[in-house]
Amino acid sequence: DAGITQSPRHKVTETGTPVTLRCHQTENHRYMYWYRQDPGHGLRLIHYSYGVKDTDKGEVSDGYSVSRSKTEDFLLTLESATSSQTSVYFCAISGGLAGVYEQYFGPGTRLTVT
Amino acid sequence: GDSVTQMEGPVTLSEEAFLTINCTYTATGYPSLFWYVQYPGEGLQLLLKATKADDKGSNKGFEATYRKETTSFHLEKGSVQVSDSAVYFCALKIPLSGGSYIPTFGRGTSLIVHP
16 A cells, blocks of 8 residues: 555634645655545546646635645645535545556545634 | 546445546547555545556556546456546646646546445
8 A cells, every 4th residue: 555644634723713634645746635535526627746846736725725845745734724615535645657647545544624 | 727526426336336436538649647546534546547548557456547538547447346436537647848747636536336
């Protein structure tokens, strides 16, 4: 199994508070991704990173920011949490040699915004 | 843009039944194709993949063949078990040299297998 951990695994927070989710990998993969998963919507990409300090927006990036200061860590921040951001958040990594490579997913963080 | 279409679920089967989950795609380049599986309460994990036309990916009794002429990558298993109950995602990715490193996922198909 690829070495990906997410923390926290569960979090309940109040509307308006900032929240940071952490993804940590031990695989030295170049690419890292944050997704959210909601019933009826499948997986939706929030942000991704293609290297240290190199990040870009996905399809549902409003209200989220990310940072990647070192290869192994990719942080997702909800600037001011809203109830619509209640979801399960997954981190994924991919990398290796140039060309085609699959993604490896973390176990997920279940976030509830009350 | 690139897209993946999967059959809607849930798919409900009895144990030992034959499984097919349809997946078709549109892509501007020459993609690699993947099936991922998500068990309850877990993240997605790679089930199988194929990188070129007529390739067959296989794993844990599941198979899928890359059909370029029909732009399809249907998932099959000859005899499902209760433990196969999960959500299955079809995905494509254009090789890095030819385009994006962002994969495109289907919406997922839930499989429920009854004893």
